Structure formats: C-alpha cells, structure tokens
Ligand SMILES: NC(=O)C1=CN([C@@H]2O[C@H](COP(=O)(O)OP(=O)(O)OC[C@H]3O[C@@H](n4cnc5c(N)ncnc54)[C@H](OP(=O)(O)O)[C@@H]3O)[C@@H](O)[C@H]2O)C=CC1
C-alpha cells in the first residue's frame with residue numbers, strides 16, 4: 001500500500017514561546033470556553049467534544065500522567081477569520097517532586113498533538129508546557145473579565161488590586177497576564193518560599209515600571225486583605241485563604257490549584273458564601289466530587305449570554321480545572337502562525 005503519510009512537524013518550547021502573546025491566548029481561550037457546553041455540530045455555533053481526561057497515577061497520586069483529548073468545531077480564532085475545526089490531544093505529566101531536582105524541572109510538563117481534522121493524520125507535536133501556563137492564566141483572565149469587571153461601568157478599564165497566592169509557574173503567568181491585560185494598579189504577592197515572591201516582584205517592577213505598585217506579603221491574609229481579584233494556584237492541602245481575610249463586597253477569586261489530592265486551597269466558608277463557576281460541568285462530575293460547593297454554571301454560558309450576569313456585591317469564584325478545548329484552540333493559533341495557515345489570527349505585544 002502506498003503511504004502518503006507525512007511525518008509530523010515538531011515545535012519546541014522556544015518556537016512556541018516566540019508566538020505566545022496575551023491577546024492571542026486570551027482570545028483563543030475565550031473561544032474554547034464559549035464552545036464548551038455545546039457538544040452538537042451546529043451551523044451557527046461553535047461546539048466542543050472533550051471526554052473526561054484520563055489520569056494515571058505513577059506510583060502515588062503526586063505523580064500523574066493525564067491525557068486530554070478534545071475536538072473544537074466550527075469556531076473562529078478572530079472576528080474575521082474562517083470557521084475552523086481543531087482536533088488535539090494534550091499529554092501532560094504532573095510530578096510534584098520535579099521542583100526539588102538539581103537543576104529543577106517544572107512539575108507540569110506537556111506536549112500537544114495536533115491532528116488534521118479531515119483525515120485524523122498527526123500534523124504536529126508541540127511543546128505544551130508554556131501553553132499550559134499561559135492558557136490557564138488566560139482562562140482566569142476571561143473569568144475575571146466576565147464574572148467581575150462586567151459588573152462595573154468602567155468594565156475592563158476599571159483600576160483593580162490583585163493578589164497572587166502561590167508564585168510558582170501558575171502564579172507567575174497569572175501575575176504577568178493580569179498586569180498585561182487589565183488596569184492593575186496594585187499587586188500583592190505571597191509564596192510559601194518567600195524568595196520566589198521576591199523574584200516575581202522584581203520581574204514585575206522591571207516589566208511595569210510605571211503605575212504598578214508591587215508588594216511582597218509575609219502572610220496570605222496580608223496579600224488578600226484589599227484585593228479585588230485573587231489568583232490562587234498552589235499544591236496546598238489546606239486552605240490558605242478564608243472568608244474573614246477578604247475585603248468584603250465585590251471580590252473575585254480564580255482558584256486553579258488542584259492540590260496533590262483535593263481542592264482545598266480556598267476555605268469552605270468562602271465556597272459557602274460565593275457564587276461558583278467552572279470551566280466545564282463534565283469535568284466537575286469527574287474531578288470535583290470532594291468539593292462541597294454549589295456550582296452555579298459554566299463560564300462559557302455566561303459569555304454566551306453576554307451582559308446578563310449581575311453579581312454586584314458578591315464574591316465569585318472561578319474554579320478552574322483545565323480543559324482540552326483551551327489547549328486545542330491555543331495550539332491551533334500557534335500552529336497557524338508558525339505555518340502561515342488560517343493567518344487571520346489576532347496578534348499583539350507580549
Ligand atoms: N486549572 C488548571 O488548568 C491547571 C492547574 N494547575 C494546578 O496549579 C497548581 C500550581 O501549579 P504550578 O504553578 O505549575 O506548580 P509550581 O510547582 O510551579 O508551583 C507550586 C506552588 O504551590 C506552592 N505550594 C506547594 N505546596 C504548598 C503548601 N503546602 N502550602 C502553600 N503553598 C504550597 C509552591 O510554593 P513553594 O514555592 O514554597 O514550593 C508554589 O508556589 C497545581 O495544583 C497544579 O495542579 C496547573 C496547571 C493547569
């Protein structure tokens with residue numbers, strides 16, 4: 001039999017990093033969130049098919065291999081772009097011990113396989129480690145825009161105070177993404193190992209020399225006490241923030257940390273009071289049984305019914321689990337840029 005099968009391309013983390021900008025990733029992730037929740041092919045709407053990810057513990061639960069397949073159909077990477085389909089699968093490991101290696105490795109290492117949606121042929125494998133860091137922060141950015149900033153007349157121009165709890169890979173991408181996307185006037189950083197918060201503070205001061213007040217806090221409560229928006233992404237097995245620590249009134253929390261075993265970095269009393277949204281209700285069934293919270297709905301549903309949500313004076317939580325559709329749309333945007341395909345994608349400064 002003749003083989004017309006082409007070898008897949010490979011894109012390194014350096015090639016991928018070169019392409020990533022906050023405007024590109026934010027818009028690709030927003031499309032993924034909108035598509036999530038609609039699973040049927042439909043001429044007018046985008047949709048996503050993303051079965052629950054498989055999790056293989058490798059010895060114990062602190063070492064896991066996750067396989068995240070996803071198909072996103074009939075979506076656009078930019079307003080004037082063609083409607084496209086993407087078939088992808090992220091293969092990602094989470095080994096909590098990697099940070100103790102000399103030299104340290106990221107705990108979360110990923111590769112994304114992108115397939116031709118017409119033939120199923122593997123088109124490329126790209127490093128997904130950076131994409132995971134960026135797309136998770138972007139999901140929190142989109143959540144902050146729709147669940148929090150839409151409450152105010154100034155919208156995304158509103159000056160906000162942000163707290164970052166945990167300054168690992170996720171804390172860093174959240175801090176940079178928030179400051180690049182929104183009018184952040186004040187950012188407070190807390191990390192268990194203080195030197196990491198100090199390093200991030202220096203990076204932010206260098207990158208945003210004007211108009212951004214950067215502080216490192218000794219305790220999580222000091223970081224969050226005035227915060228409008230809190231981004232928390234750790235492996236903590238116990239709550240790091242609780243209701244009494246918050247400023248009261250309008251507060252939005254992006255909680256991305258799965259912990260090693262449970263979702264425990266935010267205290268139960270905050271969940272009891274807050275309105276909780278997720279990226280995917282399907283993932284909730286599989287991964288969030290331990291969380292005692294009423295889930296209000298999916299972020300994508302809020303975006304689809306633009307402007308209908310009013311949560312004035314409330315605490316909202318975006319409980320992020322991470323979905324394959326986000327990896328798929330971002331990987332597609334990166335691939336298109338690197339290969340000049342579907343080139344009407346949106347670009348912007350880093
Ligand atoms: N929702 C999603 O889509 C995604 C979620 N994640 C989750 O986000 C979290 C962070 O991942 P990532 O940033 O890549 O990991 P990193 O290893 O880069 O950072 C881990 C962070 O957790 C902190 N931490 C660990 N244990 C504790 C503890 N007992 N108390 C307080 N802080 C602690 C570390 O502090 P220190 O520096 O002192 O060690 C560090 O700040 C993980 O739970 C991961 O599973 C990751 C990717 C996607």
Ligand SMILES: O=C(O)C1=NCCCC1
Pocket residue numbers: 066092093094108132258321322323
């Ligand atoms: O969504 C992801 O990607 C991940 N989520 C939880 C931890 C591993 C990576």
